[in-house]
Amino acid sequence: MPQFFLNKRLIVLLVSIIILVALIGFSLRERSQPSWPEQFVKDTAGWAQSLVSKPAQYVVGFFENLQDLQNTYQENKQLKTRVVKLAQLEAKVQQLQKDNKDLRGVLGEKKTLSDLKPLPATVIGRNPDRWNEIIIIDKGKINGIKQNMAVMTATGLIGKVKSVNQFSSTVQLLSAMDPKNRISAYVQGAANAYGLVEGYDSDKKLLLVKRIPYDTKLKKGQTVITSGLGGVFPSGLLIGKIVDVKPDQYGLNQTAYVKPGANFYDIQNVIVIQRLMTQADVSSLNNGKEEDL
Amino acid sequence: MRKLILPLLFFFLFVLESLFIQFLPAGLYDSKKILVPHFLIASILFLTIFGSEKNGIIYGLIFGLLFDVVNVEIIGIYLLLYPLVVYVVAKIMKILQANIFIASIVSLLGVSLVEIGAFEMYTIIHITSMDFMTFLKMRLVPTLLLNAGFIIIAVYPLKRLFEKYASLRME
Numbered sequence: 375m376p377q378f379f380l381n382k383r384l385i386v387l388l389v390s391i392i393i394l395v396a397l398i399g400f401s402l403r404e405r406s407q408p409s410w411p412e413q414f415v416k417d418t419a420g421w422a423q424s425l426v427s428k429p430a431q432y433v434v435g436f437f438e439n440l441q442d443l444q445n446t447y448q449e450n451k452q453l454k455t456r457v458v459k460l461a462q463l464e465a466k467v468q469q470l471q472k473d474n475k476d477l478r479g480v481l482g483e484k485k486t487l488s489d490l491k492p493l494p495a496t497v498i499g500r501n502p503d504r505w506n507e508i509i510i511i512d513k514g515k516i517n518g519i520k521q522n523m524a525v526m527t528a529t530g531l532i533g534k535v536k537s538v539n540q541f542s543s544t545v546q547l548l549s550a551m552d553p554k555n556r557i558s559a560y561v562q563g564a565a566n567a568y569g570l571v572e573g574y575d576s577d578k579k580l581l582l583v584k585r586i587p588y589d590t591k592l593k594k595g596q597t598v599i600t601s602g603l604g605g606v607f608p609s610g611l612l613i614g615k616i617v618d619v620k621p622d623q624y625g626l627n628q629t630a631y632v633k634p635g636a637n638f639y640d641i642q643n644v645i646v647i648q649r650l651m652t653q654a655d656v657s658s659l660n661n662g663k664e665e666d667l
Numbered sequence: 668m669r670k671l672i673l674p675l676l677f678f679f680l681f682v683l684e685s686l687f688i689q690f691l692p693a694g695l696y697d698s699k700k701i702l703v704p705h706f707l708i709a710s711i712l713f714l715t716i717f718g719s720e721k722n723g724i725i726y727g728l729i730f731g732l733l734f735d736v737v738n739v740e741i742i743g744i745y746l747l748l749y750p751l752v753v754y755v756v757a758k759i760m761k762i763l764q765a766n767i768f769i770a771s772i773v774s775l776l777g778v779s780l781v782e783i784g785a786f787e788m789y790t791i792i793h794i795t796s797m798d799f800m801t802f803l804k805m806r807l808v809p810t811l812l813l814n815a816g817f818i819i820i821a822v823y824p825l826k827r828l829f830e831k832y833a834s835l836r837m838e
Contacts, residue, residue: 390747397743401735402792412736419681419737426682427689434690501738502684502704505789508740510685537740544740551795577699642689 405537406521413539417514420542424498424512431496431642487602487609489650493517497641498542507533507547511644514541522606524647530612530635531557531600535646548581549574549638559583559613560601561630564590568601569630571613580617583630590628592619598632608649673714673722673832677730680707685738700809705778706817707734708749710825712756712774716765717829720757727753741792748784752777767826771818778814782807 408416478484495517499510513519515538523535525545534555536546546552548571561567561583569586583598596616602609618631684704691702707730715723731749735742756777763769786802789795797805 394743394747397746398741398792401740401742408740412742415733415736419733422678423682423685426679427686430686430690497689499682499685499738500688502688503739503745503785504688504701504703505785505794506739506741508738510737553793 408537408539416510416539416544417541420498420510420512420539423510424496427498428496485651487649487651490608491648491650493519493646493648495519495644495646497644500641507550507638508536509533509545509547509641509644511543511545511646512541513646514539514543516540518648519543519646520648524600524607524611524649526611526645526647527636527641527643528645529637530614532634532636532638532641532644534607545644547638548634549576556604557607557613558601558604559598560609561586561590561592561616562597562599564592564596566590567592568603569628571632575631578631579633580631581614581634583613583632584622584627586628586630588621588626588628592616592628592630594618598630602649602651606649608647608651611647669832669835672828673726676828677707677710677726680710681730681733699805701806702813703782703806703810704817705781705810705814706821708752708781709774709778709814709818710821711749711753712777713770713822713825714829715753715757716760716770716773717826718833720753723753723757724750741794744785744788745781748781748788751784752780755780767822770826771815771822774818774822775811775815779807779811782810 407413478486493513495511495513497509498512501508511525519535519538521535521538524531525533525535531548533545533547533550534557536544546555548555548557551574553572555572557571559569559571561569567586567590569583571581572584573582574580575582586592594616598613598616600607600609600611600613612635614632614634614636616630617633620629620631621627622629684706687704687706708727711723711726711730714726727749728746731745731747732742734745734749739745756773759773759776763773786795786797786799786806790797
């Protein structure tokens with residue numbers, strides 16, 4: 375009989391390998407939405423996670439507040455000097471905004487690419503095996519979240535909504551290595567400086583903005599924002615500041631190394647950004663092969 | 668109520684892993700080292716060693732699937748790795764005796780198998796392009812240190828719990 379058992383074990387092994395490969399293939403393919411059993415499991419787990427995670431956030435927040443108290447005096451001094459400048463800036467911004475609105479009225483163009491609606495959300499979990507950089511937030515389809523929306527913290531863009539469940543959704547961070555994760559970006563203060571955020575240097579902790587035309591003059595410290603031309607994100611979301619510029623492999627384009635404005639490691643509250651301008655139908659743009667955001 | 672203790676414990680560890688990553692002090696986290704908590708599989712391995720192998724494999728399957736669906740979004744990675752490592756550890760424990768010291772070392776070995784297995788699988792499906800030496804320095808060594816810490820703290824209480832659980836099932 376041992377021969378028989380050996381064969382049985384072999385067959386079980388083979389069948390499970392086939393099922394495994396099928397499952398991995400199933401979950402890697404382009405999906406607009408996870409299947410309903412997955413959504414159910416995720417929502418249930420998300421609910422249980424938020425039961426633990428939200429009280430934990432209060433506790434951590436309390437200790438962080440204590441730490442903040444220590445440097446209050448120094449910070450207060452610095453902030454006071456900045457407040458003075460801020461008042462001037464605010465007056466200027468208001469004037470410019472009014473100008474902009476009037477001029478738009480003259481042109482008859484009311485909508486802009488930068489129109490957006492923010493939806494605040496709380497992070498309830500994060501993928502512990504840090505290969506796929508994924509966080510889970512506590513807002514889902516019933517709160518109006520859709521796939522591919524931009525996600526920010528107060529200091530800059532952190533990623534996009536990867537999949538949406540009824541009561542929770544998952545966000546893929548910019549630091550995840552995903553060739554499909556491309557965001558159309560624009561360097562402020564330089565002419566013709568459009569590029570794509572493609573990839574992340576995990577060693578230097580810098581984002582790579584590729585495909586900037588070779589004749590564009592870029593300087594360190596220039597700000598990179600989303601351009602809104604990808605058709606999904608609104609324009610004007612802060613991505614980061616340029617640290618280094620290098621020509622690409624063939625010298626046809628430049629690659630800018632950008633220090634992200636947001637910290638990808640200490641994320642507790644995020645803002646999901648809904649673009650108000652009509653979205654381009656991604657599948658009609660590129661036959662569903664790739665998506666540029 | 669007794670039946671619920673183990674699933675609740677493992678689910679708590681499942682949530683704890685994600686919380687741990689979320690609230691780890693930024694200074695520790697932002698540095699070149701990547702710490703990955705594997706508290707769940709370490710505890711399942713203790714269940715296998717001190718309790719029963721069958722239970723270990725079942726919990727490995729269930730929580731591997733849960734981990735894949737909730738955290739990874741690619742079904743099949745931990746669904747394979749958790750039961751496989753439990754099986755390997757059970758086979759190793761057939762030759763060794765189950766005292767605290769050996770159990771700790773074997774379960775640390777299991778954790779490193781999970782980590783290396785995940786690295787290989789992610790390399791195959793092009794989620795990562797890290798080379799093996801960088802992986803060793805950046806991820807495996809810090810991860811093993813972290814989990815060794817957890818194992819040292821948790822091994823004795825978990826041993827008590829799982830042995831009690833096993834003897835309850837015997838009756």
